[in-house]
């Protein structure tokens with residue numbers, strides 16, 4: 001069994017949720033230390049890890065990033081953590097890349113940094129790593145994600161994944177309770193929330209933009225059905241292919257929510273629960289990745305860059321440190337039925353290809 005699959009088999013069976021990747025990060029940090037990296041654990045008080053390999057010679061600072069967290073699912077009525085986004089695969093690939101680079105003689109110039117971040121799914125892991133100083137010296141940052149089968153099959157890889165911006169907006173409407181026989185004495189929070197759902201559905205951005213806004217949760221229950229409910233919670237999921245579109249969309253959604261509350265005499269508390277920026281991808285970084293993919297998978301293995309309505313917290317690194325050249329690629333692995341599906345599975349032979357592509361990227365930048 002290859003080292004990568006060995007790592008995968010271990011990590012796959014200890015899935016841990018965001019910021020709780022204790023066993024996962026201990027396993028990875030121990031392996032990196034044993035390989036000879038300078039390892040810093042608990043970046044910014046989290047489970048995040050930075051491992052550094054110095055060449056002793058001047059040159060660029062290249063960082064590879066992996067995510068470590070699993071997702072929370074409800075399966076047979078039980079809350080369970082499960083690796084359904086393949087972050088166990090990402091960690092296995094980046095860990096093996098790091099080990100093999102050192103075993104094969106290290107790097108000829110500059111510095112190699114290996115980042116293992118917590119909490120990608122929560123959208124805050126990359127922010128915690130950046131605020132902990134993990135990438136202050138980095139010139140180029142590369143990340144990757146396994147792709148669903150319909151987007152990219154085994155044997156192919158995508159040199160640049162153009163992820164969308166996303167935002168999760170929660171609004172809690174506060175009305176006034178009253179007996180159902182005397183609705184005129186109350187303020188029905190359900191009405192305000194329902195109005196807001198329709199108001200958001202009535203938003204029109206320019207048809208030339210790619211975007212989406214829809215309510216995904218509506219909670220309202222006064223406990224009895226003959227009472228006017230005083231509170232309603234509505235959550236919306238917003239998507240936009242461009243960061244500018246998201247700025248406008250968010251402003252319109254907030255206005256729709258506030259004016260709906262006002263129309264019914266309710267008040268409203270609005271919170272952005274989660275937010276990820278759209279991809280900011282550098283051409284030089286994509287060039288390095290594309291050459292590496294071609295070397296490992298041949299011309300037929302290199303696809304065109306692709307856009308996805310999905311989001312990645314990787315792009316917080318580049319939002320917060322725009323001087324860094326960022327590249328993000330996608331690896332085909334015959335992944336079905338889909339990311340975040342409780343039964344998600346993929347061809348584990350793809351992991352070895354991921355290691356080869358990343359090693360080729362490192363050799364191209366650091367020798």
Ligand SMILES: [Zn+2]
Pocket residue numbers: 085121339340
């Ligand atoms: Zn995910």
Ligand SMILES: [Zn+2]
Pocket residue numbers: 085086087120145
């Ligand atoms: Zn993921």
